[in-house]
Amino acid sequence: DAKTTQPPSMDCAEGRAANLPCNHSTISGNEYVYWYRQIHSQGPQYIIHGLKNNETNEMASLIITEDRKSSTLILPHATLRDTAVYYCIVRRSNYQLIWGAGTKLIIKP
């Protein structure tokens, strides 16, 4: 089974890029990588997802290595409101989600 590994916590200065790594070395070829974040007791907030190619949207960029064994979520200009727990997830073909333990990202002024 695919699983994901993330650092438990990271700090980032406000205005700088936050780079959150994730290892998913056992990912299968048809399994997607998703990133979500949770703030307090709210539901998971979708950030971005990808299969093989790098992706960018209005919130973030997702860099997936060529072998797909790891990925990096990039928040280009972190703000205080980006303080949250970020989850790297592998989505199986039946929509079962394999969640990591999450990275607590703290943005400091």
Add this chain to the structure above:
Amino acid sequence: SAVISQKPSRDICQRGTSLTIQCQVDSQVTMMFWYRQQPGQSLTLIATANQGSEATYESGFVIDKFPISRPNLTFSTLTVSNMSPEDSSIYLCSVRREGEKLFFGSGTQLSVL
């Protein structure tokens, strides 16, 4: 994004009773899912809610315990039946939209005494 309204947001229930959780989406979606997040654990897929037919349950989950309705493309309910303390969890509905994007409701925090 998708606006997903989930009710109730939390409840405290007695052992042996049942609770129905509602999930309303702001537009029609083909795929809706129900997940459970037990304390300290990651989300586990309970079932895929199919419009007009029986839900598709994952291993370890059965219809008698978690009956699901999906009367149309914007609404679904999950019932947790004959509850025990082990059912204390956060229950989340999710929808697939805009290709492969998955959006979640705010969740229902259930405590069973």
